Amino acid sequence: MTEIRQSWQVSLRYFRVLARQPAFLLITIVQPLIWLLLFGALFKAVTQIPGFGGSGDYLDYLTPGIVVMLAVSSAGWTGMGFIEDINSGVMDRMLVTPAWRGAFNVGSVAQCVVSVLLQTLLIIGLALLMGAEVAHAGALLLVAALLAASFASLSNGLGVLTRQRESLIGAVSLLLLPLTFLSSALMQLSLAPGWIETVARFNPVDWAAVAARDPEPLRIGLLAALTVLSAWFATRAFAVYQRSL
Amino acid sequence: MTRTVFENAIEAGGLVKRYGEVQALDGVDLHVEAGTVFGLLGPNGAGKSTTVRILTTLTRPDAGTVRVAGIDALKDPVGVRRAIGVVGQKHGTDPDATGRENLVLQAELYGLRDRRRVEELLERFGLADAADRQAKTYSGGMMRRLDVAIGLIHTPRVLFLDEPTTGLDPEARTAMWAEIERLAGEERMTILLTTHYLEEADRLASQLAIVDQGRIVARGTRDELKAEMQAATESDTPPSLNDVYLRHAGRAVAA
Ligand SMILES: Nc1ncnc2c1ncn2[C@@H]1O[C@H](COP(=O)(O)OP(=O)(O)OP(=O)(O)O)[C@@H](O)[C@H]1O
Ligand SMILES: [Mg+2]
Numbered sequence: 001m002t003e004i005r006q007s008w009q010v011s012l013r014y015f016r017v018l019a020r021q022p023a024f025l026l027i028t029i030v031q032p033l034i035w036l037l038l039f040g041a042l043f044k045a046v047t048q049i050p051g052f053g054g055s056g057d058y059l060d061y062l063t064p065g066i067v068v069m070l071a072v073s074s075a076g077w078t079g080m081g082f083i084e085d086i087n088s089g090v091m092d093r094m095l096v097t098p099a100w101r102g103a104f105n106v107g108s109v110a111q112c113v114v115s116v117l118l119q120t121l122l123i124i125g126l127a128l129l130m131g132a133e134v135a136h137a138g139a140l141l142l143v144a145a146l147l148a149a150s151f152a153s154l155s156n157g158l159g160v161l162t163r164q165r166e167s168l169i170g171a172v173s174l175l176l177l178p179l180t181f182l183s184s185a186l187m188q189l190s191l192a193p194g195w196i197e198t199v200a201r202f203n204p205v206d207w208a209a210v211a212a213r214d215p216e217p218l219r220i221g222l223l224a225a226l227t228v229l230s231a232w233f234a235t236r237a238f239a240v241y242q243r244s245l
Numbered sequence: 246m247t248r249t250v251f252e253n254a255i256e257a258g259g260l261v262k263r264y265g266e267v268q269a270l271d272g273v274d275l276h277v278e279a280g281t282v283f284g285l286l287g288p289n290g291a292g293k294s295t296t297v298r299i300l301t302t303l304t305r306p307d308a309g310t311v312r313v314a315g316i317d318a319l320k321d322p323v324g325v326r327r328a329i330g331v332v333g334q335k336h337g338t339d340p341d342a343t344g345r346e347n348l349v350l351q352a353e354l355y356g357l358r359d360r361r362r363v364e365e366l367l368e369r370f371g372l373a374d375a376a377d378r379q380a381k382t383y384s385g386g387m388m389r390r391l392d393v394a395i396g397l398i399h400t401p402r403v404l405f406l407d408e409p410t411t412g413l414d415p416e417a418r419t420a421m422w423a424e425i426e427r428l429a430g431e432e433r434m435t436i437l438l439t440t441h442y443l444e445e446a447d448r449l450a451s452q453l454a455i456v457d458q459g460r461i462v463a464r465g466t467r468d469e470l471k472a473e474m475q476a477a478t479e480s481d482t483p484p485s486l487n488d489v490y491l492r493h494a495g496r497a498v499a500a
Binding site (some may be wrong): 005006009012013016020089090095096098099242244 | 327333395
């Protein structure tokens with residue numbers, strides 16, 4: 001109970017930042033729309049490649065892919081907040097309290113998950129307006145939340161361990177594209193070289209992309225496990241950080 | 246209500262801390278009697294903040310023992326955290342949150358839901374009017390007062406202040422001194438403060454220690470330190486605290 005309340009109080013910090021920076025809120029809203037329109041136009045041709053499974057509209061295929069991409073890329077930057085907190089002294093002021101360490105991570109992850117869910121709803125709405133069919137909206141939301149939560153925790157852990165903006169920016173830019181393109185987010189893997197299909201099996205972004213289109217317990221379970229594991233990692237990172245102080 | 250009786254509010258023995266090549270602490274011993282104000286003096290890089298970080302459970306020593314408020318800080322850091330308040334050398338205020346929000350968050354992190362304490366502290370530190378302004382709009386003095394209010398939110402028994410008045414103008418500094426005296430007097434708090442200002446240590450602290458290069462090079466009451474130096478130098482006039490400091494730390498410091 002205390003843990004939940006503390007996490008909630010910590011998350012309020014981040015929600016306030018969101019609410020007080022209209023520009024940031026605007027970006028959060030506009031970004032998914034641009035992505036959908038842009039990728040939609042660009043990839044329209046993809047579904048016409050012979051062998052592209054399913055005869056459905058290209059947007060039906062693309063919508064879950066865009067949600068997944070957006071979830072990872074939004075979540076990847078979450079750790080920047082902790083780096084700022086470490087530099088400003090806010091982190092130390094929170095760490096001298098008896099509060100549960102997990103609350104610091106959960107509070108920040110909660111804000112990321114809520115933003116991603118809002119963005120997902122926007123994408124679903126726009127896709128529907130554009131005449132797409134969203135077969136598994138519930139699963140899509142669940143998968144987006146799990147993927148965002150895992151990557152937000154990983155980003156937080158990495159931020160606390162490296163304590164440097166440059167390191168986190170480097171890691172995110174290095175990983176984001178490979179993770180996306182070594183998955184079925186935008187492209188059916190049956191059309192990709194065999195090795196990509198093999199690699200994708202170990203890629204959480206692909207788990208999400210597959211499960212978002214065809215909800216299956218195995219991959220959703222894997223994502224849930226990853227969420228717990230990365231939350232544990234982020235919470236442990238505080239102890240490593242404190243040892244270096 | 247019964248309270249654990251303890252002679253020393255802070256007891257540290259043989260603290261050692263290394264950062265790679267840097268030997269930040271090289272065997273620091275400290276004893277701070279409950280209900281007193283203890284001043285830790287020393288030049289830049291002496292190891293004051295490192296000592297405070299260890300005593301406040303922010304980090305662990307490579308060797309040594311720490312008891313704060315009668316609790317073993319290495320075995321039960323959470324227990325120590327409940328008993329202590331900390332104001333770090335850096336600001337701890339969240340610049341995007343208002344003064345009130347900063348205090349409410351800290352209260353919640355200690356499991357306190359009563360908001361009266363928040364209002365009381367805003368009032369006492371002259372922040373009531375600015376309570377709903379984001380902390381980044383505060384002046385340096387207001388920010389520091391908010392830092393101290395945050396450290397006091399749960400009415401700690403032992404308070405750590407790492408350079409509480411650095412960067413404050415003379416007026417704000419005098420007000421902060423009065424507040425520290427009030428906490429030690431009325432609220433019977435044990436206070437350990439670090440400072441570069443000898444005047445501050447002279448006025449507030451009944452016991453002093455001078456740290457240099459990770460070691461305590463002198464300790465005692467002001468008068469003991471002065472008398473000891475007077476005897477050692479066979480001087481006719483008692484030295485100032487500045488003389489004592491220069492003799493032990495061997496470097497100049499902002500007076
Ligand atoms: N996290 C850290 N990593 C590496 N070195 C550190 C770290 N913290 C402190 N040091 C080094 O340890 C020594 C003691 O630093 P400390 O901050 O305790 O000094 P201080 O007495 O508080 O100085 P100041 O008066 O400037 O605040 C310094 O040489 C400092 O550079
Ligand atoms: Mg210091």
